[in-house]
Amino acid sequence: xxxxxxxxxxxxxxxxxxxxxxxxxxxxxxxxxxxxxxxxxxxxxxxxxxxxxxxxxxxxxxxxxxxxxxxxxxxxxxxxxxxxxxxxxxxxxxxxxxxxxxxxxxxxxxxxxxxxxxxxxxxxxxxxxxxxxxxxxxxxxxxxxxxxxxxxxxxxxxxxxxxxxxxxxxxxxxxxxxxxxxxxxxxxxxxxxxxxxxxxxxxxxxxxxxxxxxxxxxxxxxxxxxxxxxxxxxxxxxxxxxxxxx
Amino acid sequence: xxxxxxxxxxxxxxxxxxxxxxxxxxxxxxxxxxxxxxxxxxxxxxxxxxxxxxxxxxxxxxxxxxxxxxxxxxxxxxxxxxxxxxxxxxxxxxxxxxxxxxxxxxxxxxxxxxxxxxxxxxxxxxxxxxxxxxxxxxxxxxxxxxxxxxxxxxxxxxxxxxxxxxxxxxxxxxxxxxxxxxxxxxxxxxxxxxxxxxxxxxxxxxxxxxxxxxxxxxxxxxxxxxxxxxxxxxxxxxxxxxxxxx
DNA sequence: CGATACGTTGACGGAAATCAACCCCGGTGG
DNA sequence: CCACCGGGGTTGATTTCCGTCAACGTATCG
Numbered sequence: 001x002x003x004x005x006x007x008x009x010x011x012x013x014x015x016x017x018x019x020x021x022x023x024x025x026x027x028x029x030x031x032x033x034x035x036x037x038x039x040x041x042x043x044x045x046x047x048x049x050x051x052x053x054x055x056x057x058x059x060x061x062x063x064x065x066x067x068x069x070x071x072x073x074x075x076x077x078x079x080x081x082x083x084x085x086x087x088x089x090x091x092x093x094x095x096x097x098x099x100x101x102x103x104x105x106x107x108x109x110x111x112x113x114x115x116x117x118x119x120x121x122x123x124x125x126x127x128x129x130x131x132x133x134x135x136x137x138x139x140x141x142x143x144x145x146x147x148x149x150x151x152x153x154x155x156x157x158x159x160x161x162x163x164x165x166x167x168x169x170x171x172x173x174x175x176x177x178x179x180x181x182x183x184x185x186x187x188x189x190x191x192x193x194x195x196x197x198x199x200x201x202x203x204x205x206x207x208x209x210x211x212x213x214x215x216x217x218x219x220x221x222x223x224x225x226x227x228x229x230x231x232x233x234x235x236x237x238x239x240x241x242x243x244x245x246x
Numbered sequence: 247x248x249x250x251x252x253x254x255x256x257x258x259x260x261x262x263x264x265x266x267x268x269x270x271x272x273x274x275x276x277x278x279x280x281x282x283x284x285x286x287x288x289x290x291x292x293x294x295x296x297x298x299x300x301x302x303x304x305x306x307x308x309x310x311x312x313x314x315x316x317x318x319x320x321x322x323x324x325x326x327x328x329x330x331x332x333x334x335x336x337x338x339x340x341x342x343x344x345x346x347x348x349x350x351x352x353x354x355x356x357x358x359x360x361x362x363x364x365x366x367x368x369x370x371x372x373x374x375x376x377x378x379x380x381x382x383x384x385x386x387x388x389x390x391x392x393x394x395x396x397x398x399x400x401x402x403x404x405x406x407x408x409x410x411x412x413x414x415x416x417x418x419x420x421x422x423x424x425x426x427x428x429x430x431x432x433x434x435x436x437x438x439x440x441x442x443x444x445x446x447x448x449x450x451x452x453x454x455x456x457x458x459x460x461x462x463x464x465x466x467x468x469x470x471x472x473x474x475x476x477x478x479x480x481x482x483x484x485x486x487x488x489x490x491x492x
Numbered sequence: 493c494g495a496t497a498c499g500t501t502g503a504c505g506g507a508a509a510t511c512a513a514c515c516c517c518g519g520t521g522g
Numbered sequence: 523c524c525a526c527c528g529g530g531g532t533t534g535a536t537t538t539c540c541g542t543c544a545a546c547g548t549a550t551c552g
Contacts, residue, residue: 067392070478075396077388089385092378097385097483131377132338134384139335139343141387146313146321148395149439153508184530193395195509200532232316237343399540430498441541446500462549 004030007059007109010171014083017170017240018136019129028123035110045087045100045108052090054110058082061106062182066190067098076191078140079103079164079183083171088134091116104182132239139237148193151232156192157202158231161212165221166235178220206230250276253305253355256417260329263416263486264382265375274369281356291333291346291354298336300356304328307352308428312436313344322437324386325349325410325429329417334380337362350428378485385483394439397478402438403448404477407458411467412481424466452476 008030015021015029035054039045045056045063058080065077065086077098080086086100091113120127140163147156164181168174185203189196206212211227213220221227254276261267261275281300285291291302291309304326311323311332323344326332332346337359366373386409393402410427414420431449435442452458457473459466467473 065388067388069392069396071396073396075392077391089381092374092381093385093485095482095485097485098388128338131380134377134381135335135338138380138384138387139339141384141391142311142313142323142344144391145323145387145394146315148391150315150317150319150321186530196530197510197532198508201508204532236341239339239341239343432498442498443500443542444540447540450500 002031005032005034005109007034007036007057007107008032010059010083011057011085012083013171015129015133017242018132019241021129022125025123025126028119028126032111032119033115037108037110039102039106039108041102041104043102045102045106046090046096048096048099050096051094052087052096052113054112055085055087055090055116056100057085057109057111059107059109061108062103063100063106064103064187064191065098065100074190075193076187077144078137079191081168081171082173085111085130085133088130089137091130103187136239139239143237153192153194153198153202154205155230155232156194157188157199157206158211158227159233160188160192160231161206161219161221162228162231162233162235163238165224166238166240170238170240177222177224178218180217181214181219182217251278251280251355253280253282253303253353254278256305256329257303257331258329259417261375261379263488264378265487267375268371271369271372274365274372278357278365279361281358283354283356285348285352285354287348287350289348291348291352292336292342293345294342296342297340298333298342298359300358301331301333301336301362302346303331303355303357305353305355307354308349309346309352310349310433310437311344311346320436321439322433323390324383325437327414327417328419331357331376331379334376335383337376349433382485385485389483399438399440399444399448400451401476401478402440403434403445403452404457404473405479406434406438406477407452407465407467408474408477408479408481409484411470412484412486416484416486423468423470424464426463427460427465428463 012021012026012029046052048067060082063080063086065080067075067077069075078086087096090096116130120130143159143163147159151159165174165177165179168179173179185199186196189199192199194202203214207214209226209230211221211223211230213222227233258267258272258275292298294313306328309326309332311326313321313323315321324332333342336342362376366376389409393405397405411420411423411425414425419425431445432442435445438445440448449460453460455472455476457467457469457476459468473479
């Protein structure tokens with residue numbers, strides 16, 4: 001019951017990227033009861049219409065939230081990485097209005113709503129912090145609205161890559177501007193609201209501009225300043241504590 | 247200090263559309279200290295980069311949150327109506343990552359962060375309710391991502407009109423499928439990520455299909471079922487307590 | 493009553509979708 | 523061991539939706 005769970009390291013690292021944690025808060029997080037699960041690629045973790053009684057923390061892997069239109073088109077709403085709790089909103093919104101699925105095999109840790117609630121009762125600052133986390137979530141959605149609504153496809157792609165780099169770096173998954181991008185071009189297309197064919201062309205353009213190198217799933221940003229400029233990227237909306245200028 | 251403020255009626259009505267309120271909670275809301283202000287059309291209430299110390303409640307009028315791209319294009323992120331507190335997120339996100347502005351002259355009521363915090367301390371259920379409100383906010387952003395990313399312009403417009411009708415009806419601003427839409431076509435364009443010329447054509451298409459009547463700012467939905475169908479509209483994401491089927 | 497903002501219409505152009513091959517590569521099974 | 527298969531990536535040809543430009547109509551207001 002009071003076991004310390006190493007899987008919470010990812011969560012703590014993520015939360016520390018958006019706020020300070022007191023030692024006793026970290027300890028309380030580490031004692032959260034977890035239900036561990038490994039899930040294959042392309043599986044729903046939670047589906048639209050579900051009424052979950054627990055939240056899902058990504059320990060390792062790559063997941064996304066998405067919606068399907070009546071025409072059967074998919075729009076990916078956000079990508080999620082180690083330390084994220086993508087369905088934290090289910091604490092206060094009973095019915096899922098979108099789905100959460102894996103993109104590659106994932107290690108997950110489920111946390112009961114009740115356990116989260118008592119944690120927040122005992123540690124009000126953690127309650128505020130989780131609220132803050134969902135607010136940052138919303139800020140990211142806002143940027144995505146701008147991205148798909150008002151930016152041309154090259155800018156869109158650059159912006160997405162910038163966001164991923166900064167978020168991955170915050171949880172130490174970036175090695176000198178290089179990181180793993182384990183998604184298909186079709187999935188990028190569904191995130192950016194463009195076609196998979198066009199994703200291919202835009203990625204080539206970014207390569208020709210000398211901004212990125214991409215071989216297989218290995219992405220290296222060759223010109224960070226240039227990528228930020230073409231992506232019109234300003235990390236303010238991620239509300240990180242240490243401004244990761246770099 | 248313990249004055250009862252009639253301006254909170256709008257807020258209470260809005261909160262009651264997404265949860266039940268206990269009498270003492272309503273009373274506490276009515277005693278919130280307010281700073282009233284009237285603002286002309288097309289004025290920023292809060293601007294990107296600001297660090298507000300208070301939140302803004304719309305008593306009457308029509309406002310929007312928006313962002314500007316490097317190319318000077320505007321993307322409207324959400325519309326806000328009577329009872330909304332569009333910048334509630336500033337409680338936990340110090341820096342505004344977008345702007346909040348009026349679309350028509352508005353009556354506003356500002357509430358100090360500190361007053362909100364003590365309100366939530368004394369009434370934890372209200373704290374949860376405000377959190378819930380920001381989560382619904384995020385759900386609306388998600389739908390907008392889908393709308394702008396994966397729907398064609400006619401569907402997009404229909405979806406937006408459906409959302410506005412349901413939200414306005416929840417605060418009793420709809421009279422038998424008719425309501426005031428006090429925004430220009432250019433503003434609709436900035437919300438939908440299309441051009442103002444195209445907005446004009448899409449609105450004409452909706453009229454030709456017999457779905458809406460629009461003269462000046464007066465919008466009447468002639469075929470609600472038809473509009474919902476062409477807009478692929480499912481109100482679940484608004485998380486209203488009484489499902490406004492109608 | 494002119495100034496100005498908003499709405500409407502038509503002509504034209506362009507960014508990206510769609511369609512259709514084809515390639516490459518890893519996995520599987522005969 | 524190699525043939526087959528299928529998913530993902532790449533490329534070119536064609537189409538389409540929507541943007542841009544430009545002109546004109548209309549309404550509101552100081």
